[in-house]
Amino acid sequence: MDPSTAGRQIPVVVLAGFLGSGKTTLLNHLLRRRAGNRVAVVVNDFGAVEIDAMTVAGQVGSTVSLGNGCLCCAVDASELDGYLERLSRPAARIDIIVIEASGLAEPQELVRMILAGDSPRTVYGGLVEVVDAAEFDATRERHPETDRHLAIADLVVLNKTDRVTPAEHERVLGVIGELGPGAAVVSASYGRIDPGLLFDPATRPAEEEKVRQLSFEDLSADDEPDPAHRADHAHHPHAAYESVSFDEPAAMDPRRLMTFLDSRPEGLYRVKGFVDFGAADPDNRYAVHAVGRFLRFYPEPWPRGAERRTQLVLIGTGIDPDALAKELAVCAVSGTDAGTDPGETAMWGVLRYVRSEPAADEAADPF
Numbered sequence: 001m002d003p004s005t006a007g008r009q010i011p012v013v014v015l016a017g018f019l020g021s022g023k024t025t026l027l028n029h030l031l032r033r034r035a036g037n038r039v040a041v042v043v044n045d046f047g048a049v050e051i052d053a054m055t056v057a058g059q060v061g062s063t064v065s066l067g068n069g070c071l072c073c074a075v076d077a078s079e080l081d082g083y084l085e086r087l088s089r090p091a092a093r094i095d096i097i098v099i100e101a102s103g104l105a106e107p108q109e110l111v112r113m114i115l116a117g118d119s120p121r122t123v124y125g126g127l128v129e130v131v132d133a134a135e136f137d138a139t140r141e142r143h144p145e146t147d148r149h150l151a152i153a154d155l156v157v158l159n160k161t162d163r164v165t166p167a168e169h170e171r172v173l174g175v176i177g178e179l180g181p182g183a184a185v186v187s188a189s190y191g192r193i194d195p196g197l198l199f200d201p202a203t204r205p206a207e208e209e210k211v212r213q214l215s216f217e218d219l220s221a222d223d224e225p226d227p228a229h230r231a232d233h234a235h236h237p238h239a240a241y242e243s244v245s246f247d248e249p250a251a252m253d254p255r256r257l258m259t260f261l262d263s264r265p266e267g268l269y270r271v272k273g274f275v276d277f278g279a280a281d282p283d284n285r286y287a288v289h290a291v292g293r294f295l296r297f298y299p300e301p302w303p304r305g306a307e308r309r310t311q312l313v314l315i316g317t318g319i320d321p322d323a324l325a326k327e328l329a330v331c332a333v334s335g336t337d338a339g340t341d342p343g344e345t346a347m348w349g350v351l352r353y354v355r356s357e358p359a360a361d362e363a364a365d366p367f
């Protein structure tokens with residue numbers, strides 16, 4: 001099951017956070033731990049390696065610098081679309097695109113551009129806001145807009161926790177929880193979050209990875225702090241997130257599932273998988289992709305011979321896995337309502353989240 005390939009859309013993650021909070025450090029960590037995924041990184045920073053986007057898209061873990069200044073100011077929606085379009089061409093075989101927003105960029109502007117973008121091959125992958133735990137109060141004071149950024153983030157990475165006492169760590173976590181009550185929050189030092197929060201392990205055969213060009217990832221492979229520090233941290237539960245796997249042979253009631261999704265709990269960062277709506281739409285299965293408050297369904301005809309069931313994975317922080325599994329179980333069509341006609345309006349709530357334009361099959365697209 002892989003909902004990022006269901007609908008064949010590449011998640012575009014916006015990585016934001018104030019100057020020096022640790023965005024590049026986190027990015028380098030993700031590139032080292034990318035589990036075989038092909039990660040395209042768009043940075044908008046002075047001093048980054050300028051590589052022609054056409055070349056980049058043929059590489060693995062590459063960087064496109066947008067050059068001078070702030071991405072959201074310098075690039076209008078159509079230009080960003082152009083970059084995403086090139087990076088998401090099938091020939092580039094990229095699994096995830098990360099846009100590292102300049103420390104001064106307004107992240108919601110970037111998110112708006114991605115959501116407004118018309119590429120059928122990409123999908124919004126969430127706003128990750130990196131926060132410096134040690135500079136938290138000072139940053140809020142200097143940049144009051146921090147509060148607004150935290151309020152719209154889908155995932156907050158509280159970084160540099162090695163620089164604060166446990167009590168201070170708790171206090172900052174409390175403030176973040178108040179400012180952005182819907183977001184999942186993970187604590188980290190040196191940006192070491194579990195990449196599983198952002199993307200799934202690649203299913204591509206390891207063979208392909210052997211033949212590739214030197215990438216940004218290779219260049220950045222040595223910037224980890226010293227091994228003693230690393231070993232020390234290997235025992236720390238930096239990536240405290242929880243996941244719930246839900247596997248249900250009975251069809252899901254569309255109205256009940258929408259009620260669950262519309263009121264999904266705080267801290268639930270991702271939902272992915274396939275849904276069987278049974279008699280409400282017997283022809284299609286629905287790939288579902290949710291990140292933060294963003295939700296989308298991708299109906300596609302049931303593959304021949306596929307077993308009809310609902311399989312979902314939910315990922316978040318501060319969630320109650322057992323309670324979520326129970327709430328989902330209640331969404332299944334049970335003995336009493338099985339066999340009753342769901343009615344023609346049953347799918348309306350789901351269809352609100354179906355993209356209208358079909359994703360073109362461009363597998364033969366010459367790059």
Ligand SMILES: Nc1nc2c(ncn2[C@@H]2O[C@H](COP(=O)(O)OP(=O)(O)OP(=O)(O)O)[C@@H](O)[C@H]2O)c(=O)[nH]1
Nearest residue numbers: 018019020021022023024025103159160189190191
């Ligand atoms: N002590 C400590 N230092 C960190 C941590 N994460 C990053 N740093 C250091 O903080 C500095 C800034 O980190 P970057 O990753 O460059 O921060 P950035 O957000 O990309 O900065 P800009 O590109 O200026 O926006 C570097 O010297 C990092 O080594 C951490 O968790 N703990």
